[in-house]
Amino acid sequence: MERQAAIKRIEELRELLNQYNYEYYVLDRPSVPDSEYDRLMQELIALEEQYPDLKTKDSPSQRVGGQALDAFQKVEHRTPMLSLANAFNEGDLRDFDRRVRQEVGDDVAYVCELKIDGLAVSVRYEDGYFVQGATRGDGVTGEDITENLKTIRSLPLRLNEPVTLEARGEAYMPKASFERLNEQRRQRGEELFANPRNAAAGSLRQLDPKIAASRHLDLFVYGLANAEELGIASHSAALDYLQQLGFKTNPERRRCANMDEVMQFVNEWQEKRPQLPYEIDGIVIKVDSFAQQEQLGATAKSPRWAIAYKFPAEEVVTKLIDIELN
Numbered sequence: 001m002e003r004q005a006a007i008k009r010i011e012e013l014r015e016l017l018n019q020y021n022y023e024y025y026v027l028d029r030p031s032v033p034d035s036e037y038d039r040l041m042q043e044l045i046a047l048e049e050q051y052p053d054l055k056t057k058d059s060p061s062q063r064v065g066g067q068a069l070d071a072f073q074k075v076e077h078r079t080p081m082l083s084l085a086n087a088f089n090e091g092d093l094r095d096f097d098r099r100v101r102q103e104v105g106d107d108v109a110y111v112c113e114l115k116i117d118g119l120a121v122s123v124r125y126e127d128g129y130f131v132q133g134a135t136r137g138d139g140v141t142g143e144d145i146t147e148n149l150k151t152i153r154s155l156p157l158r159l160n161e162p163v164t165l166e167a168r169g170e171a172y173m174p175k176a177s178f179e180r181l182n183e184q185r186r187q188r189g190e191e192l193f194a195n196p197r198n199a200a201a202g203s204l205r206q207l208d209p210k211i212a213a214s215r216h217l218d219l220f221v222y223g224l225a226n227a228e229e230l231g232i233a234s235h236s237a238a239l240d241y242l243q244q245l246g247f248k249t250n251p252e253r254r255r256c257a258n259m260d261e262v263m264q265f266v267n268e269w270q271e272k273r274p275q276l277p278y279e280i281d282g283i284v285i286k287v288d289s290f291a292q293q294e295q296l297g298a299t300a301k302s303p304r305w306a307i308a309y310k311f312p313a314e315e316v317v318t319k320l321i322d323i324e325l326n
C-alpha cells in the first residue's frame with residue numbers, strides 16, 4: 001500500500017482497535033468477535049512494519065512492549081500515595097463518622113467503594129496520552145512499571161480528552177486468571193501463588209512485559225491525584241469524570257448520606273463478595289466533598305477523610321473448620 005493510503009488506513013485501524021478494546025475490556029460488552037479484532041491487529045502490525053515511522057506510542061500494537069528491562073527505575077510521586085487506616089467493626093466506623101462530623105459538621109456524605117485486593121498504582125497522562133505508571137512503593141517513591149501497566153487492556157493508552165492528569169487505582173488479577181495461572185504452575189511443578197493479590201504483585205514485578213501480559217491483569221481506577229486543579233468538587237464527580245475519559249471504574253460504588261446507609265452497603269457486600277469475579281478485602285468509605293477532605297487533611301500516612309472497613313478473613317477460618325471437621 002502506498003504511503004498516503006497507509007497513513008489513512010493506520011488511523012482507521014487505530015480508532016477501530018481502541019474502540020473494540022474499550023468495549024471488550026472496560027464495558028465487558030464486545031461488539032465484534034475476537035477473530036475480527038485479531039485480523040485488524042495483524043493488518044495494523046503489517047502496515048507499521050512497512051512504515052515504522054508511522055508507529056505512535058498510543059498505537060494498540062504497542063501494548064506488549066519490546067525487550068525485558070534490566071531493572072525498574074524509581075519514580076517520585078508528585079503527590080504522596082497515602083494508605084488507609086482500618087476499621088474492623090461497626091464501632092470503629094461510628095468513631096470515624098463522629099470524628100468527621102466534629103470537624104466538618106453534620107452535612108456530610110460518604111462514597112462507599114469495594115476495596116479491591118490488589119496493588120495500588122499511579123498512572124500519569126499528558127495531553128491525553130499515557131506516559132508513566134508506578135507502584136505505590138513507600139508512598140513517596142515507587143517503581144516505574146509503565147511497560148507492564150500498558151499490557152493491562154482496560155488501561156487506555158489515550159484518553160477521550162487531551163487532559164494532563166494523574167489517576168490512582170488498583171491493579172488486580174481476576175479470580176479466573178488466578179485459577180488458570182495456578183493450574184499452569186501446578187502442571188509445571190512450580191510454586192503456586194497464595195492468592196490473587198500476591199499473583200498480581202509478582203506479575204507487575206516481572207521485568208519482561210511479555211510475562212506480565214500473559215498474566216491477564218486488570219485495573220480499577222478510583223481516584224484523581226490532581227482533582228482540584230481540574231476544578232472537580234467531589235470524589236463521586238471525579239469517578240464519573242474518570243469513567244467519561246475511558247478509564248475502568250468499579251460500578252458497585254454508592255453515595256451514602258449517613259453511617260446507617262454505609263453499614264447497609266458493608267453488610268450487603270459481605271454477603272455478595274463470593275459472587276464477584278475479583279477479590280475484595282473490605283469496603284473503602286470516603287468523605288465525598290473535596291472541600292471537606294481538605295478540611296480534614298491527613299496524618300503522615302493516612303487521610304482523615306477515608307477509612308477501610310476490613311472484612312473478617314472468613315475464608316481462612318472456613319478452611320480451618322473444614323480441615324477440623326472433615
Ligand SMILES: NC(=O)c1cnc(OC2CCCC2)nc1N
Pocket residue numbers: 081082083084113114115116117118170222223284303306
Ligand atoms: N483497594 C481499593 O479498592 C482502594 C484503595 N484505596 C482507595 O482510596 C484511598 C487511596 C488514598 C486515600 C484513599 N480506594 C480504593 N477503592
